Amino acid sequence: MKFLKLNKTKFKPTKNSIKELILLIYISFIIFIVTESMSAIGTTSYGYIQKSSIYLGISVIIALLGMIIFLFKKDKKNYYIGGFIVFFFMIPLIKYTWDKFFVFLDIPQENIWCLVLDYLIILLMLSPAIFLKKKVFYTVLISAILMILSLCNYFVSIFRGIPLAYSDIYCIGDALSLTKNFLGDNSIIFISIGLVILFVFLVILFIKDKKDIRITSNLNIIFVVALAIGTYSYYLNLINNKTLIYYSANMVKTYRYNGYVYSTLESGLRFIRFKPNNYNKDSIMAIRKQVDSSTRSSKEMAVASTKSTNISDNSSNKPNIIFVQLEGFMDPRTINGVMYNTDPIPNFRKLQKNGISGKMKSPSIGGGTARTEFEVMTGIDLEFLTDGEVPHYTILGHETLNSVASTLKKQGYSTHAIHNNQGNFYNRNKAYSSLSYDTYTSVEYMDNVERTETNWAKDTVLTKYIKECLESSEGSDLVFTISVEGHSPYPTDSDKYDFPIKVVNSKLKESDQNQIYYYINKIHESDEFIGDVVDLVDSLDEDTIVVFYGDHTPALDLLNRDEGNVDRTTTPYAIYSNFDLDTDFKGGDISAYQMSTIMLSLAGVDLGPMENVHKALSSKKDYKKDLELIQYDILFGEDYYLNEDEKTKASNLKMGTKNIKIESVSLQDNQICIKGKNFTRKSVAFINGKEKNTLYVDKNTLRVYCDKDEMDDINDIVVKQIGLHDIPLSQTNTIKLNINKD
Structure with missing residues (x-):
């Protein structure tokens, strides 16, 4: 039967088809090496080995690519023989480079298989060139896009300590504005020129690229189909064997272990809002009934107490509540192998010793300030959202949400936010309106702002504006303060500065010591700010409670390498008040999304919807499952959980208090x-x-x-x-x- 006969000549490999596959495989390998190396370098200042070794290795594989193209162009037997001889003598250098590459990435042996998936994905992304006539143009275009994204990831990682993710597309405006300050005018000019040259080159290449035979061999089609099926099967195998990892708070580790390209694609897939299992009205209302039942008695007791003391809901006798979120703040004494000539954080240490304190689990590591502030303000657990997502853009940009501000505002509080950085960075000037804040004092509304050596505003300026907020109303106030002084990057040449706190008796390499030296002196100044706030609270005639906590651990190279024996998932917190707290709570381990529950409970005020959820369910077996259902319902679902009077409206946010x-x-x-x-x-x-x-x-x-x-x-x-x-x-x-x- 003729229709069953195959034309074998169409499946016979040709010289062109073989060359096509070889170039595809090798170019994919180059992109794989470059993207992974850039991702690793971005999270450290010098890498785990000398950068020169990596640069040498990349130069070697690119040189080999040039040799391959030269041989294919000559297409003569003697050139192929000569090329093979050159390749043979280069094998030791290639092996050396390969070994250094894996040392550089610093990944466990079992996770090396994840990098194979990363390479297969890149190969799959380039493989459509097989079906196109302008094969060179497509290959160069996709390669350029991957390289540019890798370069962007490098700069983003240095700036904020965590890699580039899909959700950063919402922050692109902020990124472009900060690029000038971070890189300088000259670098911006060179980058712009480079992009223009690349664009012109691509246009010329598209015009000049001769139209090759669309399909050089049907065997190549089989290769692409097999590659697609094989890559997906390999991915499922890694999933089933739990070789691929996912650390919601530690993007650096996730990207390092799983591979840069795969992790970036995965961050996009995680952005899809999948409905949790068992999400329906009945399950949500059952949880609501349980929460209401658990909190009803405490509410009745609070009402009885209010009546007996003749205090109205809008009474100014309720305590002021102050949150102070400290940039990159941690206890530097917890870093193994490092000692200091004096304690860098004596004021915070005193609060830990004499008051309520503990460790707080942060939703991100090395960066992501806005993520921590969101959890603390709203009681929402970001574990159920996507990698690196900043809800200030993705959620608060278009809807309102209950927060400590909205909860306290209903009880007669004036609500204020303060941050010594740009007011519209992370979309805060809009996000805080969605969270029901009355005022927001950003750095544009501050005077006499001192700057660090890396041009971040010093925290000392914040005390003045906390006082202004407290004095701006006659009643009780909520003041949510976010500092910035301890922000990365931390210079590796900081030994040129003369700071008071010194690193002593350390065997760390010089670059690590210099970074720590700079860092401890910045948080020492933040600690002086803590002392100023405590003095301010003590000077007030009004009852006031304040909590100090770190937003995330700093992006120090030593910590990025998981050295120093530091728990990077937590930061310290300490609570202070100028009045006696009627509580048995002594502190301990909490999560950032539980902080508002603790603070409002200690202050003796009514809790909001999410705070009631945490208080009622945190000790239950299905706490996290119920929390996921409630959060999905409130953020993306049918909004069954909230009563009508619990829903909020955007506030008429005023920038600055004066x-x-x-x-x-x-x-x-x-x-x-x-x-x-x-x-x-x-x-x-x-x-x-x-x-x-x-x-x-x-x-x-x-x-x-x-x-x-x-x-x-x-x-x-x-x-x-x-x-x-x-x-x-x-x-x-x-x-x-x-x-x-x-």
Whole structure:
């Protein structure tokens, strides 16, 4: 039967088909080596071996690629023989490079098989070239995309301590704005030129790339099909054997063990909101009934207590509640093999010794400040969301959510947030409105801000604004404060600075010692800020409770290598109050999403919906399963759990606690002198809707230089506070002027 006969010649391998497969396999290998190396280097300053070894190795494999292309182009027997001889003599160097590569990645032996999956995925991504006529163009395009993403991951890892993930697409605006400050103008110019050159090259390549035979051999089709089936089967095998790992808090470890390309793709798949098993109205209402039953008696007792003491729900006698989230804060004495000439954190140590303290499990390691603050503010466990996801963008950008602010606001509290960094970074100026904060004081609304050697705002400035928030209302206040001084990166050449706290008796290599030396002196200054806040609390006539805690462990190279015997999943916390707490709670191990429950309980105020869930269910067997169901329902589901009166609305968030306003404007020669109140260095004048170069004189005076021609027709003058991306965060009143020539 003719229809069963196969044309064997179509399945016969040709020289072109063999060359195609060899180049595909080898180019995939190069991309695999480069992406994995860049991922590892990004989480350390020098890597685990000298970078020169890795660079040499990459140069070797790229040189081999050049040799292969040369041989294929010549296509002569004597060239092939010569090439084989060169390859034979290079085998020891290739073996040396290969060994160094795995030492560099520092992965367990059993997880090496995960890297095979990573390579197969790259090979699969390049394999469609087999079906295309412009094979070279497609190969170069996909390779360039993978290389660029790898480079972006390198810089992101250095900046924040955790790798690039799919969810970072929501943060791309912030990333572009920070690139200039992080890399400098010259680097930005070179990168821009490089991207333009790459784009032009791709366009030329697309035009010039000759159209090859679409299918050089049907055998190559079989290869691609087998590759796809084999890769998927291999993936399932790794899953079933639990070789692939997933650490929700430790993205560095996940990426290092599973492979960069696979982990990046997986972060996208995890972004799909899958409905949990057993999610339905009946299961949610059963949990609600259990929570209500567990908390009813305590609520009745609270109401009885309120009536007996004649305290109304909006009473100003309720204590002020202050959260202080400290950037990269940990106990440096827990790092093995390192000693210091004096304790870097004496104030925090005193709080640990004399008050309520313990360890708090953080949702991220080495970076991800916003993730920790989200858990603490909302009681939501980020374990059930995706890798590296920042809910300030993905959730709070379009919906409101219960938080400590919304809960306390219903009880008569004024609610404030403070952060000594840009106001719209991580979308906070919108996110805090969705969380029901009344005011948000960011660095654009701060004056006399000191900077660290790496240009982060020092924490000492925060005490002044905590006090301002407490004084801004007559009733009780919630003040949620986020510091930034301890932020990475930590210089490996910090021995050029003369800091008071020294590293002594350490056998660590110099780069590690220098990083730790810089870090301990930054958190020492944060510790001085802690002492200032305690002094402020003691000076108040109002009952006040404050908690200090670290957002995540720092992105020190030593810790990224899992050395130093440090538990990177937890940070320390300590609670202080200027009044006696009626509690048996002594501290201990908690999770970040449980912090609000503890603080509100200690303060003796009503709990919010999520706090009631944690209080009622945390000791139950199915706590985490029930928590996942409730969170899915509230965030992505049908919203069965919340009663109508428990749902929140966005607040009319005010930037800063003090009004910035213009009081008068005068003309002096070619200058406009603007007089007003509470100006800062981020105050910028706009004249007739156009931004003008503005000189900050002091908090009451701004000056704008104008050409004489511009002075003739000045109408509207307004001052705006400019944040990240040059976006106005707020603006003053408008003054209208009409100055015309006679």
